Every structure is written in structure tokens, then in C-alpha cells.
Amino acid sequence: MFINNGDHRDSVEPAGRRLLTLALLTVCLARGQFNPVAYSDQSDDPIANREYEIAEEMLMPAASVAELALSSLDDIKAHAATYCVTPSGFLMRTRRLNIVDTATGREYMATLREEFRSRPKQRASQPLAVNALRKYNSAEYSRSLLRQMDVGRLARSEINRVLFQNRRAVSLDDFRARL
Incomplete structure (x- = not known):
């Protein structure tokens, strides 16, 4: 659904x-x-x-x-x-x-x-990339992949590709902090 x-x-x-x-x-x-x-x-x-x-x-x-x-x-x-x-x-x-x-x-x-x-129309603001990706990927999935990276099963480049869709503007530290 x-x-x-x-x-x-x-x-x-x-x-x-x-x-x-x-x-x-x-x-x-x-x-x-x-x-x-x-x-x-x-x-x-x-x-x-x-x-x-x-x-x-x-x-x-x-x-x-x-x-x-x-x-x-x-x-x-x-x-x-x-x-x-x-x-x-x-x-x-x-x-x-x-x-x-x-x-x-x-x-x-x-x-x-x-x-x-x-009603007064609220102007939509562009979400921060890190927030958008956090929502899109889901917290549990993201934490699971980060755990895999922490124990050496996934490379940092794979995290960037899978979680961040190769967006260079997203910081892994910011992402982890927002989870």
C-alpha cells in the first residue's frame, strides 16, 4: 500500500x-x-x-x-x-x-x-537531501546497511551508491546523525 x-x-x-x-x-x-x-x-x-x-x-x-x-x-x-x-x-x-x-x-x-x-497557501520548501533520503530509504533499512559498513561488509562507496543515489551533497555523518 x-x-x-x-x-x-x-x-x-x-x-x-x-x-x-x-x-x-x-x-x-x-x-x-x-x-x-x-x-x-x-x-x-x-x-x-x-x-x-x-x-x-x-x-x-x-x-x-x-x-x-x-x-x-x-x-x-x-x-x-x-x-x-x-x-x-x-x-x-x-x-x-x-x-x-x-x-x-x-x-x-x-x-x-x-x-x-x-485558505492561505503554504509555499512548499525543498527538503534537505539528507532528510529526503532518510525518509525514502526508511530508518531500519538505512541502519542495517550502515551496520554492514561498520563491520566491513560494505564499502563506503556502496553506501553512497545505494543509500544516497551517488549524491555528493549528502554527508554520511549527517545522515547517520539524523537516523
Whole structure:
């Protein structure tokens, strides 16, 4: 499974959306559905797909959601935070459970879209090469290769080739320190 590894504050892939994606991919895997998962948040209607229903139930159980007081968009946002999902994801769940009616759901979704569009955009910064490689290679894999180098089984040049992709700007000492 691959889930975007962007920053949680990233305007493209917030933490709640990744959590729902992880649940959805897990359900698809368990059900033998091996297809890419894509969902346009431009939709005003819940997806009619059993995998989405199961993933939603895992994260936002119907019995719990049905007990909530939901009289405003602020309530939707507050409960979304409680369940660690996006407000639009929580709104879709309430729509699927017929807790929020279609017209109100579309109004709330339009408001959420406008709020999202009008958020100040964070300028992406270029990560340090050492941090990018640390994330890409994984800490355990990197430590394992460094141990092999320390006991003399791998040459320093092999570490540079395998871990650093021959990037001369990356210092082995910096890399080791950041692990």
C-alpha cells in the first residue's frame, strides 16, 4: 500500500484524508479488490461502494455517529476532528446515514470547498537531501546497511551508491546523525 507521505498540514492531503484512505485500502485488500483508490472531493453525494461503507464504519461507527448532535457545520467540523477525519469525510458519513439531508449536505460541502480554496497557501520548501533520503530509504533499512559498513561488509562507496543515489551533497555523518 502506498499513501502520500506529505506533511499533515499539507493542503492537498490532510491527515484525516490519509486515515480514511488507509482504512479504505485495508478493506480493499481484505476483499481482494486490487485497484487504485481515487475519490474526487468535488462530489456532493456519497460513493455507492461497499468498500467505502466498511471503511467509514471502521472509523466512524454508525451507532456512535447517530447519537451526535449535528445542527451546524461547526458541529460537523468538531466531530470530524474527534474521529480524525476531514470535515467533508465526516459529512459524507452523515449523509450516508441519513443524519444530514441532501440539501443541507450540499450546502455544507460548498462551504467547505470555499473555505479550503480560500485558505492561505503554504509555499512548499525543498527538503534537505539528507532528510529526503532518510525518509525514502526508511530508518531500519538505512541502519542495517550502515551496520554492514561498520563491520566491513560494505564499502563506503556502496553506501553512497545505494543509500544516497551517488549524491555528493549528502554527508554520511549527517545522515547517520539524523537516523
